[in-house]
C-alpha cells in the first residue's frame with residue numbers, strides 16, 4: 001500500500017480513520033472534505049499531507065484555504081473523484097450521502113482498495129459499484145460495523161450453508177415509542193443516540209430506522225443475498241454487530257466494542273489483523289437483549305425493504321428522499337414522522353426512473369431531491 005486517502009476526513013468516520021492511520025503508522029497521502037474549513041487545514045498540517053481536495057465552498061473561502069495550504073489544495077467534486085483515483089492507494093470513503101458515489105466508483109476503477117463507510121454508494125448504485133470493481137480490479141471492504149462483521153463471519157462459511165443474514169439495530173433513542181409519542185420530537189432528541197457517536201444524518205437515520213433500511217440494501221449488494229434472507233433484529237446494547245444464520249440452525253455472531261476504529265482498521269489491514277490498542281472486551285456482567293423491530297412506528301424500514309426488492313432506481317430514490325427529509329427535520333422544517341412520509345411519496349412517483357448508468361442514477365437522485373424538497377415545502 002502506498003498510503004491512505006481519507007475522503008470525508010473532517011467527519012466522524014474520517015477522523016477515526018485518521019486516528020487509526022496514525023496509530024498504525026500509515027502514511028496519509030490525501031484528504032478530502034465538503035467545505036473549506038479550519039479543520040481540513042489543521043488536518044493537512046497534522047498529517048503533512050501532500051494533497052487536499054475540497055468539493056464545495058465559495059470562491060473566497062477556497063482562495064483563503066488555498067493560500068493557507070499552498071499548491072496542495074484542489075477544489076470541486078471532480079477533485080475529490082480524482083483523489084480517490086490516485087494510483088496504488090487505499091481509500092477510506094467517509095463522505096456522507098450520495099456525494100460519495102463517484103469517488104467510490106473512481107477508487108475501484110483505479111484498482112484501489114476501498115474501505116467503504118459511504119453506504120449510500122451501494123444503495124444508490126450497487127450494481128454499478130460492483131461493475132467498477134470488476135472492471136478496475138479494485139477491492140471493496142465494508143466499514144459499516146454490521147457489514148464488516150458479516151464480511152468476517154462469512155469468510156469461513158460455505159455460502160450454500162447460509163440460511164440468512166441478521167443485521168442488528170440499536171433501535172435508536174425512540175425505541176419502544178409509538179407514533180403518537182413521536183409527533184413532536186425534536187432534532188436534539190433524535191440526535192441523542194444511545195450507543196454510537198456519529199455524524200448528523202446517520203444519527204437521525206438510526207432514530208427512524210432508515211439507516212437499518214439502507215444497511216439491508218447494502219448487505220444485499222455486498223453479499224448477493226436475497227431480501228427474503230436478510231433479517232433485522234433490535235439489539236439495544238449494540239454489542240452483537242451481526243449474525244449469520246446457518247442451514248443447520250447454528251447462529252454465528254460477531255461481538256465486541258462499539259468502536260468504529262475496529263472495522264476501519266480491519267478494512268485497512270485485511271486479511272491481516274493487528275492489535276487495535278483497546279482493552280479486551282469483557283463478557284462478564286453483560287446483558288444482551290433482542291426484539292422484533294416495530295415496523296408500524298418505524299415505517300422507513302419496510303419502505304427500504306420494498307425499495308430494495310423493487311430494485312432499479314428505487315433504492316437511489318429512497319436514499320435521496322431520506323437525505324432531503326432528514327436535512328429538513330434537522331432544520332425544523334419537517335416533523336420526525338414526516339421523514340418516512342416524504343420517502344414514501346417520493347418513491348411512489350419516481351421508483352420507476354432509469355438507473356442503468358451513473359449519469360442516470362445521478363439524474364434520478366437530482367429529480368428525487370427536487371420532488372422531496374417540494375413535498376417538504378408542501379408540508380410547511
Ligand SMILES: NC(=O)c1ccc[n+]([C@@H]2O[C@H](COP(=O)([O-])OP(=O)(O)OC[C@H]3O[C@@H](n4cnc5c(N)ncnc54)[C@H](OP(=O)(O)O)[C@@H]3O)[C@@H](O)[C@H]2O)c1
Nearest residue numbers: 008010011012013033034035055095096099117118198199
Ligand atoms: N459515523 C459512524 O460511526 C458511521 C458508522 C457507519 C457508517 N457510517 C457512514 O459513513 C458515512 C459518513 O458518516 P459520518 O457519520 O462520518 O458523517 P459526518 O460526520 O457528517 O461527516 C461527513 C463527511 O463528509 C464530508 N462531505 C460532505 N459532503 C461532501 C462532498 N460533497 N464531497 C466531499 N466530502 C463531503 C464532510 O465534510 P465537511 O466537514 O467539510 O462538511 C465530512 O468530512 C455515511 O455514509 C454514514 O452512513 C458512519
